[in-house]
Amino acid sequence: MSQQVLILPGDGIGPEIVVEAQKVLDVVNSKFNLGLVCDEALVGGAAYDEFGSPLPESTLAKAQAADAILLGAVGGPKWDNLEDRELRPEKGLLGLRSGLELFGNLRPAILYPQLAAASSLKPEVVSGLDILIVRELTGGIYFGQPRGIRTLENGEREGFNTYVYSESEIRRIARVAFESARKRNKKLCSVDKANVLEVTVLWREVLEQMAPEYPDVELSHMYVDNAAMQLVRAPKQFDVMVTGNMFGDILSDAAAMLTGSIGMLPSASLDKNNKGMYEPCHGSAPDIAGQGIANPLATILSAAMMLRYSLNHAQAADAIEAAVSDVLDQGLRTADIYSEGTHKVSTQHMGEAVVAALQKG
Numbered sequence: 001m002s003q004q005v006l007i008l009p010g011d012g013i014g015p016e017i018v019v020e021a022q023k024v025l026d027v028v029n030s031k032f033n034l035g036l037v038c039d040e041a042l043v044g045g046a047a048y049d050e051f052g053s054p055l056p057e058s059t060l061a062k063a064q065a066a067d068a069i070l071l072g073a074v075g076g077p078k079w080d081n082l083e084d085r086e087l088r089p090e091k092g093l094l095g096l097r098s099g100l101e102l103f104g105n106l107r108p109a110i111l112y113p114q115l116a117a118a119s120s121l122k123p124e125v126v127s128g129l130d131i132l133i134v135r136e137l138t139g140g141i142y143f144g145q146p147r148g149i150r151t152l153e154n155g156e157r158e159g160f161n162t163y164v165y166s167e168s169e170i171r172r173i174a175r176v177a178f179e180s181a182r183k184r185n186k187k188l189c190s191v192d193k194a195n196v197l198e199v200t201v202l203w204r205e206v207l208e209q210m211a212p213e214y215p216d217v218e219l220s221h222m223y224v225d226n227a228a229m230q231l232v233r234a235p236k237q238f239d240v241m242v243t244g245n246m247f248g249d250i251l252s253d254a255a256a257m258l259t260g261s262i263g264m265l266p267s268a269s270l271d272k273n274n275k276g277m278y279e280p281c282h283g284s285a286p287d288i289a290g291q292g293i294a295n296p297l298a299t300i301l302s303a304a305m306m307l308r309y310s311l312n313h314a315q316a317a318d319a320i321e322a323a324v325s326d327v328l329d330q331g332l333r334t335a336d337i338y339s340e341g342t343h344k345v346s347t348q349h350m351g352e353a354v355v356a357a358l359q360k361g
């Protein structure tokens with residue numbers, strides 16, 4: 001039976017980078033006889049401009065029907081001042097994440113040896129870095145109710161949000177993390193603030209309860225402030241990290257920068273059946289949109305993750321990752337990862353180089 005892939009280019013650099021990933025998918029599709037059937041729909045600013053909504057019902061319906069989704073990026077100054085905040089492009093993304101219950105966000109941070117000079121950390125601290133941050137994506141303080149800004153009796157205003165996780169929400173993200181650790185180097189560090197926040201006392205308890213089911217995985221706990229410090233002090237001590245929505249947002253961006261470029265980092269957001277949405281970690285880069293200079297590799301690597309995690313085509317995923325490594329070996333670099341002595345190439349050139357590497361491999 002064929003597998004349905006929904007492509008959501010989005011806006012900004014989204015369409016430019018997604019078109020390159022699509023070329024790569026087309027090649028592996030025929031090379032490995034995958035039987036993927038791709039469809040496309042609008043989301044974010046592009047959908048707002050066409051339909052007046054960042055997540056039209058037709059797009060959500062297609063996303064629900066698909067086996068996996070590949071997304072570019074959304075957002076930009078063009079839509080930042082929309083009166084109704086619900087119509088902003090980013091709401092399209094949040095709507096997809098919550099509408100599809102994509103609670104498990106996997107964000108690898110890998111330092112390619114060819115790009116070691118791009119990291120802000122010393123080579124001995126960071127060379128060979130390969131960690132995975134598992135972030136809860138549909139709960140916690142970003143979604144907790146009640147929330148808002150209210151006026152007190154004395155006329156002063158106060159803003160408030162609610163940090164809440166149920167045991168079942170913790171259990172399902174912990175399961176993703178334990179399983180991921182099992183497939184990697186079998187070390188899981190859970191990050192919380194259990195010295196201050198009750199919600200994370202429960203978080204810690206639930207992980208401890210589950211640990212006996214994974215005797216092969218070494219579980220540890222760390223407070224988030226220390227985790228932030230350790231990530232820049234000695235990041236290679238980690239294998240898999242698991243944490244809630246807000247801490248994960250911050251830590252995964254920090255981890256991303258250890259690798260030198262946000263243009264290289266893919267991500268996956270999974271539901272309980274491993275159906276997922278795959279997208280680069282970066283945004284729509286409005287500052288460079290339309291110039292043909294964006295790095296398409298994060299999106300191409302997201303397509304590889306999609307093949308691996310949702311569509312069970314590990315061999316095709318390996319081939320894409322090897323092709324990416326090959327083009328880096330050839331010295332091809334988009335502007336964001338360029339350094340002296342390498343060859344600066346356009347978005348399209350980079351995409352086509354990956355295609356060529358795949359065809360020869």
Ligand code: NAI
Pocket residue numbers: 013017072073074075076077090093262263279280281282283284285286287288293294295296298336
């Ligand atoms: P951004 O990730 O779009 O850009 C940050 C910086 O990195 C910019 O200088 C940009 O040119 C550069 N950059 C990003 N991706 C690149 C690539 N593939 N190749 C080369 N350079 C790249 O983050 P920013 O500027 O904070 O946000 C811009 C817009 O994107 C905002 O509207 C924001 O809300 C949205 N956004 C969307 C996300 C998504 O669609 N998942 C995630 C983050 C932000």
Ligand code: MG
Pocket residue numbers: 249250253
């Ligand atoms: Mg973020």
